[in-house]
Amino acid sequence: MPMTIALAGNPNAGKSTIFNALTGSQQHIGNYPGKTIERKEGLLHLPNQQEAVVVDLPGTYSLTSFSAEEIIAREFILEAKPTAVVAVVDAANLERNLYLVVQLLEIGIPLILALNMCDVATKRGIEIDRSSLSRQLGNVPIVPLVGSQSVGIDELKAELQQFTTPLEGPNPITFPPLLERERVALSNLIEAEAVLTQYPSHWVALKLLEGDTDLSTKVPASIQEATAQAIQRIVESANEDPDILIADSRYALIGLWIQSAVHRHADTTITISDRIDRVLTHPVWGIPLFLAMMWLVFQFTANVSAPYVDWVGGVIEGPITHRADALLTALHLNQLWVRSLVVDGVIAGVGNVLAFVPVLVCLFLALAVLEDSGYMARAALVMDRFMRKFGLHGKSFLPLVVGFGCSVPAVYATRTLENETDRKITAFLATFMSCGARLPVYVLFGAIFFGRSAGNFIFAMYFTGIGVAVLTSLLMTRFVFRGKEAFPLMLELPPYRIPRATNVFHEIRTRTASFLENAGTLILAASFIIWLFLSIPMRPSGSFADVEAGDSLYGNVAQVMAPVFQPAGFGDWRASGALISGFVAKEVVIASLGQTYVGGEDGPAMTESVSAGDDLKMVGISLGDATLLTLQETINIVPRSLNWVPNVDIPEVALVPTADEEEDTLLEGALADAFTPISALAFNIFILLYIPCMATVGAMRHEFGTRWMLAQVLYTLVIAWAAAVLVYQVGSLL
Amino acid sequence: MPNPKLSHCHEQEHGCTLASLCDGDILRSRQHLQASNHPSLPLCMATAGETVRLIRISAEGKLRKRLADLGISIGEPIRIMQNKGNGPLILAIKNDTRLGIGRDLARQLWVVTD
Secondary structure, eight states, rough: EEEEEEEEOOSSOOHHHHHHHHHHHHHEEETTTTTOOOEEHHHHHHHTTTEEEEEEEEOSSSOSSSSSSHHHHHHHIIIOOOSEEEEEEGGGGHHHHHHHHHHHHTTTEEEEEEEHHHHHHHHHHHHEEEHHHHHHHTTTOEOOOGGGBOOOOOHHHHHHHHHOOOOOOOOOOOHHHHHHHHHHHHHHHHHHHSSSSTOHHHHHHHHHHTHHHHTTSSSSSHHHHHHHHHHHHHHHHHHHOOHHHHHHHHHHHHHHHHHHHEOSSSSSOOOOOOOHHHHHTTTTTTHHHHHHHHHHHHHHIIIIIIHHHHHHHIIIIIIIIHHHHHHHTTTTTOOOOHHHIIIIIIHHHHHHHHHHHHHHHHHHHHHHHHHHHHHHHHHHHHHHHHHHHHTTOOOGHHHHHHHTTOHHHHHHHGOOOSHHHHHHHHHHHHHSSSOOHHHHHHHHHHHHTTTTGGHHHHHHHHHHHHHHHHHHHHHHIIITTOOOOOOOOOOEOOOOOOOOOOHHHHHHHHHHHHHHHHHHHHHHHHHHHHHHHHHHHHHHTTTTTBBBBBBBHHHHHHHGGGGGGGGGGOOOOHHHHHHHHHTTTTTTHHHHIIIIIIOSSSSSSOOOOOHHHHHHHHHHHHHHHHHHHHHHHHHHHHHHHTTTTTOOOOOOOOOSOOOOOOOOOHHHHHEEEEEOHHHHHHHHHHHHHSSHHHHHHHHHHHHHHHHHHHHHHHHHHHHHHHHHHHHHHEEEEE | OOTTOOOOSSOOOGSSSOOOOOHHHHHHHHHHHHHSOOEEEEESSSTTEEEEEEEEEEEOOHHHHHHHHHTTOTEEEEEEEOOTTOEEEEETTTTTTEEEHHHHHTTTTEEOOO
């Protein structure tokens, strides 16, 4: 059986750097069953060719039962019984980091201490006597590391290789007699009654005295009774709750260790990070600086990725489709329906999934940089007071901003929130932010029905989305998550650091792979189902995959659905049909309206044959163009941001000639006849609020499971319908 | 800065050199602080640059426990790094840890100036 090694440590101790250094590229990100908490696992090759599985436990400050992360971490340690637990501690923040180490020692598990960031500690004049510290901890091996430079990784591997479970010795953690007495008595009782035998009894006793809510429900009434009496005796003699006394004892013990093992050579009361914080978290300057940072992230995910998104689309529609055609012809499989299945079903479906890769790569890059640099914690600090008014968390702001670009990365951006409930609410709300795919729909209808005030119309749509999000948040915190206490802001501000390229790269790679693996399958399936609906003929005149949209199963479903939208003013089957295809991606609504109102191409047209060489050239050239365009967009963030200032008009860089947007006047005419301004408004409101596209639904399921995904689908449908009907009915009265 | 609340009570337990605590280690500082003549004030009233000592937390259960996890416990010296307007406070504890806490929470932490 391979060794299992668990990495435990505080959130900012540099655990993931060490995890990356140990496991290299062989990593897998998943979720713990039934939880949205990330489970990272990797394979480590020891110098003697032996393999070990490394599990990166969630970063925690403690091992109580107050958060899901803590329960997961401690249950893994107690139940999976890893060969060794590597406690990663920040040498430059040793005292507080040892608080978790004490709790690991309390369990009595085989432990190795990875003393990370030794370079920072040395720079600050902190000298750690490792042999003394090791002795105090009960001869725990200590490996000094600088994870960011891979210093000490080989030593850690060597230590793991020769690691043998230590002989039973006295546990280095003893509490003051006042507590220890009760703990021993309770521990003996637990052993006598053979309760929770899978856990060490002395640990269970301690947790019970601490008032652990998880374990106290798992022990029989007799022990609950004994615990209550013990707690009462302690309170009577010390005039304080045992959990506080236990915490104080841990710190007191750490104080003794530090006194004998740590020497400070320099006075580091004000660090560079403190100086930076005077600006970045300033009560006045902090907010504009934060908003500027968010603007950059938004520009980055929305604009910089766009050329690559187009490139992926172009390659799929062009070269890949051509090659597939050529292959089908060569195999004599060029019947219409086979081609339609391959091109419109499979290739288009894969395209729908891949189109998100550039966006996600950009987002994960931005997130990793913000997180790694230490700024994310400051962002939460700066925005917390404002977001709290809406029942949200300071860190909720970022996913909501990203939502204006695309809902899929917004759902993934919620990973930066620690609390599961906050994460769920934030992702739910992020989809009400008008994403980039909804904008073309607003623009089209705005131009037709609102002429000069099209701008106001578009602004009103964005504003409605925000309004519904605020309302939903208030409803949710009041009714759905009523038990959710408004936990005051309290967070660690890690020192600023230059983000590590390898960390950022690992982050992007594993997360993107995880998206493809998990959300990809659902997006693919949904694309295929929509294709199938469009292909199944409902009239004898059509044949499979060669049928007018109106005569297909899709058209029939749309006709059945249409009356539902009558009260909202768009009971036309063509409008409701567009809503079905809008589930694929919201910009598809326009294409679908065009097809049904104006009449699209007659079935999938055979493309003229293009040589493989030309295709390859096209892939290369368009990639070059996309890169150039990305560069242009990145540079233009500067003038575009500065042009917000009145009287400033800096020209934007144009590296690539802008393509003329073709005007779809036929469609505009048809829509002008089919809708009234009021029904157009109602239709757009529905587009804004109803089910986010299938890619977002896939991401929601990936992150939060099927139930939360379904809840969102249902809620958005109901609220979209209600809002559209309200707008239409009230509007018609005026 | 030596911490006055720490003292070795009985180091030679089990015949080895493991440090261990006596009741006084955790109770003495508490009693000492509470008996001190300095008037206590909520943390949000302390000024930036000052070092104060925590004597009482008027918050309950989960909150107190979370504070302890992050390193805030009774008797702990706290240096105020930032305390402006209505914004959150930034604290330095155990020399190297920086914490950001909301103003509402700072109202529940009672401290004495050293």
